[in-house]
Amino acid sequence: MVIDKSQRFIHTKQVDESGAWYSLDNAGIIMPAVTDAISSGLFRIEVTLAEPVDEIILNRALADTSNRFPYFNVVLKRGFFWYYFDQCQTSPQACEDESSPCQHCDTNRQGTRMFRVRSTGHRIAAEFSHSLTDGSGGMSFMKTLLARYFALLGIEPGATIGEGDYADILSVDDQPDREEYEDGYQKYFPGKLPLPEPNPHAWHLREPRLPEGRYRILTGRLKLDEVLAEAKRRNVTITELLGAVYLDALQSLWFSKPRKPRKHFISVEIPVNLRNFFKTKTNRNFSLFILLRENMQLGTRGFDELVKRAHYQMRLENDPRSLARQISRNAGGTRNFFVRITPLFVKNVAARILFAKLGENMLSGFISNLGAQRMPPGLLPHIDSFTFIPAPSKTTLTNASVISWKDELIVTFGSLAHSRELEKLFFRRLRGLGLAVSVRCRDDEE
């Protein structure tokens, strides 16, 4: 395949005598250097079905779906200058699910697929490496898998998939579009722009960790209409409201420390789906983030004040021009000739430093909202719930993710920390706002 020079950074796929291979996208390139078996970089989307999962049908559906998403069915390989993805020649098989998700999987190990599908009882779960895709890409895969699974069971969707509300559900009969695996950051590279404002190092929870291999999942369910009404009453979005609740919990933890922490900024990262601003069909990573930040040296802020400030911080940063500065810095770096000719082992060292400086050191935690999910009407009675589980992090220890399904808003905390104090403060605050909250911890039940 001959690629136009101007397109060389955008189109990730190449084919040679050994088959297809893909470059990593601009966000994915840093991940192999900073992930391991615990901070696995795996996030998870899981679905609870009304009926027990049929393993044989699931594996057939998985084979069809991975053929439709060949750019997901890959393993990581090391080149001399860059990592790349090598196409797998076989279809993945679903494996038995375990109580600690997103653990015991080091995608840097040779031959490890960049995603895995697991199932148990009524549950189907897919775990994706952030080297491969983000929440939107993972969700598109999961919905396509579900649609195929139900189709093989003879259940009609009752609507046309692949368009309108169901545009992210792909037909397994179609061929993959080139845009689906393009590097969106490079496609919308805006040229040289001023660097984003530097961010101070944020305070991190310093708690004893759970034993290695354990990742606690604690899920809170709220009524979507109640949360929407509360957000509307305050003239903010649900993400802004939940971001403020997270800041409030962090603030309480910061001030509860017997000795004043040295780092006096608390900061919550809010991932932003760039597909909302820049048109692309890509299922690879295409998201950036906004930081909600508070300086604890200025004293305790009331909750109403935090909500207002979260709202204005989001409004200021959540626009294409501000986000373009981040794209310019990140994508520009990988276009730089001297960066490109630097051997991978040197890049890995630099990646770890950059990730520490511009990544996790800047945030105390993140809360990622995948938004409201829709499935065709014919499938609705067969799906009980969706859950979105954040990737584990040894730096922030506890993070949260949010998803809305039917009339519920589901907030899931993933934690490597022994303490549940952050989760407690978060849900107590929501309860204090008069919202009904139902909480479960999978580790306590399984």
Place this chain on the structure above:
Amino acid sequence: MPYCPDCGVEIGNAAVCPLCGARNPKIDASHEPECGDKTDARHSDFFGEAGAAEALTPKEKRKISWEVVTVAFVIASLVITAINILIVGRLSWSLYPVSSFLFIWTMATAFLVLDNRPRLRYTLAALDAPLFLLALGVFTSDISWAWKLAVPIALFTELVAFSVVLQIRNAKRKGLNVFAFLLIGAAIGCVGIEIFVDLFVLGKIRMGWSAITAIALIPIAVFFLYLHYRVAKTTNLHRLFKL
């Protein structure tokens, strides 16, 4: 539906509130968990209360080991010193075992306790052996061999070992490259030792046995690296060298 009395959240049939650990008020009060009840044990484990010993974290285990080593060495040192003073009337031979204990204890402190202070840990570990050798020099009333020979060799060996460990740790795929790094480390180590010995004994460098060792080891290491990074990895060259 049952609610946690403290958090106000609905908790279903969970034995305790997942957030604060308060007991579920709707669960029959007469159902007291028996000794070793699974739910209760898990509860204790998660909230870090009694029963934590059942699931000690590696850090806790290391701290306990360090405490045991400390107490044992303190007792042993006191006993040895007392016997020495009782028999000889002054500190003499006991200085050797006591300084050895101190050497081991410092190393144990560095690696068992100082998890969160890597700089201090490695500084202590690096200084431990040279200081121990200097102390032995002082005890033998001839510090010159320690200062001119033992300490340089110790520091040099530590530097080589550290470099080799760093290389091995940073290698994503470990195989023949590990042997190659070890061989290169051994070759450099031999050359260094001979240089320090020559300088101490002869006052000048006259390369002999270490050069022969290095000439033998380095080509083998290079061959291992070649096998590891080029041959034992089926890949297309364009992929490998894509810019």
